[in-house]
Amino acid sequence: MLTSQRKQLILQKLAAEGQVLSKDLSEAFNVSEDTIRRDLRELSAEGLLQRVHGGALPASAATVTFAERKNLRLDAKRVIAKRGAELIEPGQVVMIDGGTTTAELITFLPHSLQITVVTHSPSIALGLADHPLIDVIMIGGRLFKHSLVAVGAAAIENVANVRADIFFMGVTGIHADAGLSTGDYEESCIKRAFSQKAAETIVLASPEKLNSASAWVIGDISLINTMVVEENTAEHLLSPFIAKGITVIKA
Template sequence: MLTSQRKKTILEWLARDGQVLAAPLAVQFGVSEDTIRRDLRELAAEGSLQRVHGGALPASPAVASFSKRRTLESSGKRAIGMAAAAMIEPGQIVIIDGGTTCAELVRHIPSSLAATVVTHSPTIAVALAEHPSIEVIVIGGRLYKHSIVTVGAGAIEAMSHIHADLYFMGVTGVHPTAGLSTGDLEEAYVKRALAARSAETVVLATTEKLNAASAYVIGDVTLAQTVVVERSTDAGLIAPLEAAGVSVVRA
């Protein structure tokens, strides 16, 4: 079998099964594990999959720039934002992450709601600047341009003084075994620190982020108490999350 044919088959099996393992692939193709690992490295370099110990998982497609992602209209994303906004109670202290799904959340916060929003996203802060009853606390640091959020030691130090009721987390991957993940190491640190400062973490996940993984792990899926997904999400993608004890809300 040609290398190109083998890679095509690997991707087909990955799409079918949700993961592939190097050792069984080597047996099935009659090649060495080193050959399979080389195939997986090359496919990962192309962005076709995410390598993990012993094999590979589907790669998250949520890798475009913030400006490009913001121009992509999504009824599912709007529904998730609306459902998340409805979770905020008057008087609460709420942490809102960066990213385009969290931007949809902010658009649906009622003008009458009085609460405090803590954010490390300049975009989120500006979106709330004209909200009459929301107090906005902005966490500073180095700007991670993909998600337009601040990261780094200064940001993590600022978070240590916060006790929040809710944290709305944006991710690029939600996988039952690989956990919650994102595409930047420092951003993963910041998200984990924010989750530690909140009584409840709510992950906002459009369908393409489910059963997918990115390079940097934020934590196990159980770091989140709730995951908000699109109403049309396949039950097979939700069942492993619920089995892990995570509440799933269909928006």
Template sequence: MISCSFVQYQEKTCKPMLTSQRKQTILQLLAQDGQVLAAPLAATFGVSEDTIRRDLRELAAEGLLQRVHGGALPASSAVASFSERRALESTGKRAIGIAAASMIAPGQIVIIDGGTTSAELVKHIPRSLAATVVTHSPTVAVALVDHPSIDVIMIGGRLYKHSIVNVGAAAIEAMSHIHADIYFMGVTGVHPTAGLSTGDLEEAYVKRALAARAAETVVLASMDKLNAASAYSIGDVTLAQTIVVERETDTALTDALEAAGVSVVRA
């Protein structure tokens, strides 16, 4: 088989190549364009769509992309365990946490999601703040023990260990009695067309239910989560009114979100 370069692919003069070379080119295109479609890839490589779908399946199995109907999107990198992710220092997540904490007003009822960015948010809530925090995260609840004026309401359920949050039918039933001012949502993927996503089906249900119980949903999204997707959809990006990102985030990653009507706050 004759191989070809990435430039040849772009110029549509690419000839058949080895599977490994084809996969590498697919990943290059995915990084460049933010998505790939099976039918155009098959036509350009001169192979069947079944061959391309097999390539995408194998790349997805390696965690290198997220398959969607008709093609693939960049995969979220937020797949490590909670302890591993928490051990990684991130000035970006810290800045997002500080910005989010400043959005909480005295007297509000606030829902705080689980995850490492939410943990940064809780660190920066003033000890003098008087508010009610509703959470399905044991980590968040324990972190607020020393805040004398914050009333903590803990939502129970089955513990999803990746994010250390409670999920399941019991959690969703408990949420139905809440009317919150603001919900700080953690996600593993934010994509203008694939929407908000996460890596667990039950967690996706819980996040969607929480968003329905708040007047405003604010998504906390470090750069590794932007223009990426995970297996389970929470909802369209417009499920959030605001997305908090790192200050240095490329505008190419946020323009489409703002075009959809979502407010972008740079921390």
């Protein structure tokens, strides 16, 4: 079998099963695990999968530029964001991460809602400028232009002084076993810091993020309490999260 044929079959198996193991692939193709690891390394370099210990997971499609991500599955993001906005109660302190799905979330906040929003995203802050009853507290730091958020030591230090009711965490990958991930190291650090200061952490899990992974781990799936997904999301995709105690809300 040609290497290109084997790689194509690996990708087909990954798409069908959501995960591949090097040992199983080695036995299935009757080649060494070193050969399989080389295949996975090359496929990862092409952005076609995300290598993890012992195998690979689907690579998240949510790691392209902010402008490109903005229109990726926009219909699904809006439905999920609307349901997420309904989880906010008046008087709460709400931390909102940067991202294209959270950008949709704030469009569904009524002008009569009185809350305090803490964010490290200038675009989220500007999007709430015309909400008269929403106090906005900005977390400052170095601007990470790929995601248009503040990152770095100063940002994490400021997060330490917050106690919030809810944190809407943006991720590029969410997987029951591989956990929560994103495409940048410093982003992973500040997301983890935010989650540690919230009574409840929610992920708005648009389809391209579900059961996929990116290079930098934010933390175990236990960091979050709730995930909001599309109504038509297959039950077999959600059952591993439910088994781990995550509340799944369908939008």
